[in-house]
Amino acid sequence: MVKARKFVYHSPFDGLPKETDLKLVEEELPPLRDGEFLTKAVFLSVDPYMRSRAPGVDLGATYIGSQVAKVIESKNPEHPVGEHLVGRFGWRTHTICDSNSDFWLVPDLEGLPLSYSLGVLGMPGNTAYFGFLEICQPKPGQTVVVTGAGGAVGSIVGQIARIKGCTVIAIAGSEEKGKWLIGDLKFDHFLNYKDVDFETKLEGVTPNGVDCYFDNVGGEIASIVLTRMNEFGRISVCGAVSGYNNDFSIKASPIQYLMIRKQLKMEGFNVYRWQERWFEGISQNMKWIQEGKLQYRETLTEGFHNMVKAFIAMLEGRNVGKAVVKA
């Protein structure tokens, strides 16, 4: 008899989630049937989208999320014990799967850490790779602004922009992130959006305007960045974290006139539209890591029972790089 531990959605989030909003419970799993296999979580992800999708999660249901898991028992010859996969199984330690479950197999990481499958070599890395390159279409010499630049996706977007020969303006909300972005990742400029002079400073570091904006935050910061866009600028809308804890109730300066005057193109996306090219993104990001062109950083929390703490810290912006929990 295997007992899974899992977090269920207990009280609807109101603003920043509280520890008591998710409840740790146990679930007894039945014996495997033919074709099934049992996985055990190794690393679990906490990502901003988990907050934004809360209204779609039923109370009492296992909370949504991805994990790197290892097959620990199998009645499916295609998925032998020891295999690693990334599954969208939710916040749970053990999961019974079959071939139709929602997962993809971790490819050979050539020595890189397994947890990277939840970050640079997984969904966030592909979000950066496809969402930036396909929608922003950056050209060498152009200026790229990225918000949420200290996070899992933003830090990769900025580095890909550098690889493509762009000037990178990184925007984030803590000086600690800024130090990493300038000191290690060598972005051209860092701006703290909490700075009272943010708008003036943005103007100062964008003398040639902005060609591409990779938006992780939305809201007023996005409206301000749009005032700096050049004609035919491209905006990739990946996240809107400024609204996640307030249900988008804070209004912002309207952007339509800026869209018109500069003939801007803005597109929102879900990374799974590029599902068929999934391993192209992973293998390119892996190559850039191996060539020393792409750095990656994680904020690791130990212990499945600390999932909620890690989630809240990430939503408060206290992580640098990708937030991951080791089960």
Next chain:
Amino acid sequence: MVKARKFVYHSPFDGLPKETDLKLVEEELPPLRDGEFLTKAVFLSVDPYMRSRAPGVDLGATYIGSQVAKVIESKNPEHPVGEHLVGRFGWRTHTICDSNSDFWLVPDLEGLPLSYSLGVLGMPGNTAYFGFLEICQPKPGQTVVVTGAGGAVGSIVGQIARIKGCTVIAIAGSEEKGKWLIGDLKFDHFLNYKDVDFETKLEGVTPNGVDCYFDNVGGEIASIVLTRMNEFGRISVCGAVSGYNNDFSIKASPIQYLMIRKQLKMEGFNVYRWQERWFEGISQNMKWIQEGKLQYRETLTEGFHNMVKAFIAMLEGRNVGKAVVKA
């Protein structure tokens, strides 16, 4: 000696323009030199963009705008007396031009009124034709929302959408416009955005969601329309009239999360990007008029001296169809 009358920008607009903000003055024109020709305004246009571009107009300068003009004197054999053209000459009765002036020649209108060159067979018609078809990419059976539907551009967009087999939800601000849109133009639904139940009614008439949104207003109405968009919906941003009289100071619900969840694409445009296809748009709209598929309506004001009155009335939404002044 020819005396031109012209309106100069006298006091910066503050909110809705006042009659005294523009000043009627006279200008003595010099004799024509070789290569020059003299035009006289026949019809002048008043359009929403004239309000929005005010911050770019110098005080004392002739106010911006287009006119249908007739050549009344010529020292340029390429432009004989009697020729009609549409020139971006500003609000003035007489203009000395040469071959490099900013104008295009009115094509054979096959009996249609000359004033149409400022509307359905000119810039607004092309704005509708290219801005809707190129950016929204409508498909038969899809649902199209158009705001400013009672205006020069919006009324054409809605009719092109009908021609393309779409369901049309027309949004405007007066019941008089609504009667025309439903009674004559046969749009599927009319909604008055001033209605307190606007949001609920919009939901009611879009049971299958919205695939294309042609936006003439921006602001909160645009934010509300975006909540109804279907996945991969397209938004063509043509105007932002809700902000023109308040300098975009009224904040609106942020739209980024809607862009992400439905993977929307939004693009702002200036019709002159299709300048090389200018007469394609005009000739297609003319053909639709001749086939009885496209109706057109003007609100005509008599007298050059009434330009400002006509402009203010248009900004207040008191026109139905295209607002034009007969000089």
